[in-house]
Amino acid sequence: MVKVLSFALLSLATAISAVSAQLDRPGQFSRLGACPELGCVFPPDRTNFLAGAKFDVRVEVHGEDKVQPDTKYSLSIRKLSKTDKKNTNKDNKSSKPVDFSKFTKVQADAPESWHFSYFKDAAAYWKNQDGDKNASTTVNVASSAWRNIQLREPGTYEVLLKYQDKTTDEKKVSKLIWNVNAAPKKRKAKNVILFIGDGMTTAMITAARLISKPHISGMYQKRMNMDQFPVLGHVMTHSVDSLITDSANSASAYNTGHKSTSSALGVYADSSPNPFDDPKQELLAQLMRRRSKKNGGKGGVGIVTTAEVQDATPAAVYSHTRQRNEKATIVDQMIHGKNPVVADVILGGGGQYFHSKKGGKSLNGTDYYEAYSKERGYKTVFDRDELLNYKGKGPLLGVFNSGNLDVWLDRNVYKGNLNKTGADPRGSGLPALNQPNLDDMVIKGLEILDKRYRKEGWFMMAEAASVDKMMHPLDYDRALADLLELDSTIGKTKEWLKRMKLDKDTLVITTADHGHSFDVYGSVDTQYFNSFSDSEELEKKNSIGTYENSGWPSYVDADGDGFPDEWNVRYTLAAGTAGFPTHREDFQVNVNGARVPAVAQGNSHHHYPVHVADPRDAPHGINKPGTMSVRENVGVHSLQDVPLFASGPGSELFAGVQDNTEVFHKIAQVLGLGDQK
Known part of the structure; x- marks a missing residue:
């Protein structure tokens, strides 16, 4: 034994x-x-x-x-x-x-x-x-x-x-x-789904619940899907050599069980000039691929993200490099790397690194859509309709934007913001007007994994990337909307698992790779805020209510879809972060697209860029002097532990406080990945 x-x-x-x-x-x-x-x-x-x-x-x-x-x-x-x-x-x-x-x-x-x-x-x-x-x-x-x-x-x-x-x-x-x-060879679960809300913290979940769930007398009448997981833990996120982690090495900890350095994927960062020769760590997906028949046989691998599929968190599932920005080579590693993962499902953005057409940045000008298809048998889809209409059993590559997918708020509410050129993943220069939502990608990915590996089992990583990507520019509305999209997807996934009779065989984990220092400290009467001139900042600040004056915001979800029906409301959240650049704040949703809080100053005497508040962002807001180096133009990650929710077989292992590397070891234990030959 x-x-x-x-x-x-x-x-x-x-x-x-x-x-x-x-x-x-x-x-x-x-x-x-x-x-x-x-x-x-x-x-x-x-x-x-x-x-x-x-x-x-x-x-x-x-x-x-x-x-x-x-x-x-x-x-x-x-x-x-x-x-x-x-x-x-x-x-x-x-x-x-x-x-x-x-x-x-x-x-x-x-x-x-x-x-x-x-x-x-x-x-x-x-x-x-x-x-x-x-x-x-x-x-x-x-x-x-x-x-x-x-x-x-x-x-x-x-x-x-x-x-x-x-x-x-x-x-x-x-x-x-x-x-x-040691880890047991016998599995507790056949399947594992790891949901990652990139940058998600307990305070963000609290804020998302506040704007989306009905409440009476200060008590919620409905809870989020995350709230209903039976096991709650916390994860410490430090890097091997720094207080604050980035998505690359924190996601790598989940996929290898090893700490690493900022920007590193599946390696310990050495000092050599080659970003691809650093000492590698075997990935969870690689262990799944070489699992012996005695341990259950080779398992399936699925990768879903609302970011580029070469971005840090998804790339941590299949890539080894010291530099996360080597995205063109990362695309090549999926199918040509040493002992490549060759995932069964890859869904997200990042089309610019697959081709050399207009806006293309592929490695050596290679057409990787063709390479993935001819060399590895992938079916490729490029929009939501093609994704949902795919009924096959073969491996699926879905790329829906030249860069990151547009955020939920623009895909579903402010759709006019999608009318920008160059977003088409095939390099046509056209917009990408028909992008899927996270739940579309996750459910389709699960259908394919189930068809291909019902007996052997599978592992899927699904990321809500723009919780983080919108927290950086201080666009809290867009970040919280993507968090709500993650929560909605979790609920639909659990329903699918139950319908397919896979719920008792599947461990579901929801966590984050790191946090942001976001929190809510009151509510804002934006009508009162907007009634004053730009020079009356003191009066504008008086619109922020704290303690007994922090009344509930006026978001309502009348149709019960888990999202506010209206985002441009009178009473909003007074929210902010601890680490931010100099910027302006008006506590209101930006209907014209993601915020750009700070821009480079044109007349700095320094050799490096000095950032000041973008005059086009919240032009009638209040001034907030930055708390960091003037080189920073967006908010940054924070120190705090992140929450972890777990349900299904083996979920009890994830209770309490744990290091991010321990999450890997526990998943390996649940999947029976010990002592691979």
């Missing part, structure tokens, strides 16, 4: 007194994110692995300025015994350190060397931004990499990197602890 580690104790398993943990170093700038010393190993200290999952290892040894790094370093590994972990100084039963190549039976790639530069502090960074090319520090690197490593035996491993600090001639040892966690 395979022993299953308790995920509630997962973090405690790393607290081994025999080895002192490497504390994270304070400061905003570092030589290399997860590399606090001159010698480092990726994966770094205290990494948790799934037994049998594949991963790469890289060693880097650094020398700053004119100092060259040690090239005679050594890497060894040993599995610790229970006595070692109790620090009894009795290591009779423990294996001795073994050369890493001998232990893993994998030879390192040829040694490499390169150099890069970094900034030691904020003063150096900003001097460089203003033109001082001597403000950076050069780092010389010696490196080795081992590819496709597997540790099959659960337990705790000690990894030792020995090298010489050429600055002081001091011999140094970097000591790391890796924990390899």
Whole structure:
């Protein structure tokens, strides 16, 4: 019987007194994110692995300025015994350190060397931004990499990197602890749906509920679909090397069980110049693809998003790169990468990276619509009607916009905003007037996965991307509308699962990859607000009611579809974020499209762009001085934990507070992905 580690104790398993943990170093700038010393190993200290999952290892040894790094370093590994972990100084039963190549039976790639530069502090960074090319520090690197490593035996491993600090001639040892966690081969669920409300927080859910659900005497008469999940948890979202995460490495944590660095997808970010050679981590979808028949057989994979299908969150399901913006290559990785995922369903935007016609940006001018069709058998659809009319069983590629899909509020309410040229995903230069909603894509995707993998099971990631994309420009109405679209889709999905008799076989998870610092602090009488001239800002602010004067907003959902019937109402929410650029605010929906809160100042003496309030945005609003660097022109992500809702078999594992990497391990446990061959 395979022993299953308790995920509630997962973090405690790393607290081994025999080895002192490497504390994270304070400061905003570092030589290399997860590399606090001159010698480092990726994966770094205290990494948790799934037994049998594949991963790469890289060693880097650094020398700053004119100092060259040690090239005679050594890497060894040993599995610790229970006595070692109790620090009894009795290591009779423990294996001795073994050369890493001998232990893993994998030879390192040829040694490499390169150099890069970094900034030691904020003063150096900003001097460089203003033109001082001597403000950076050069780092010389010696490196080795081992590819496709597997540790099959659960337990705790000690990894030792020995090298010489050429600055002081001091011999140094970097000591790391890796924990390899078992997971059962027997599945609790055949299927998993992971809904991600990108950037979604508890405060946003509260606001979305407030504007969409009927209430009497301060009590809601209806709840959101998320509210009805039986299990509630919270997820910590930090990056491996920073407080605040971005969508790439936070989504990667859900798909690999490993922390990473901003902009990185499925890799630990090294310092090499090549954004595609960083040490890789095997993806959940790859594990599904190579699951043995004994464990249930190869499983299906579905990817649905309202963003570009190459964007950070969907790309985290199938891509490996240090730079999320390498979108043209990411399209190629889906079908041509090493051990490619080749998902059964891919639905979203991003048409510009599939072709080289007008506005096209495809890799080497390749027609990837044709490549996906001819090489992998995809049926391709380009609008809502084609999507809904597809009744086949073959793999489906649906691309409905040249960029991100337009948001729900413009697709369904302010439809005139769709009349912009260039949105057609085929490069015709025409608008995209018939884009599907999130529920259209999710239900069609599930139908195909069920046809192809009813027996073996499947995994789907479905993202409401523009919760985040509209929070950035402070367009709260559009962000909340997309959150409501996610909630509506969840309800329709659960109905579909029950109708198809799949509800008892399917784990459904709803969470976010990170948060924004959004909250509501009162309500606004916009009629009173608009009655004053632009110069009467004090009087305009008096329209904001707090505490006993924070009356309920005037949104109404009379038709019961889960969305307000009217968005341009008198009483709205007084809402905002903690991290924002200088801008103007009028607390009213922008009927003409997404907000642009700040623009570059034309006469700045700095070498970098300085942003000021966009005079076209909320022209009759109040001024709000920014809270961040003037280089920022939109709002930013925040520190807060994000909510997680779960229902179905295995959902009990997700209760309580957990790290984002633990979500992967729990999904792997539910799907029986342990100890893959």
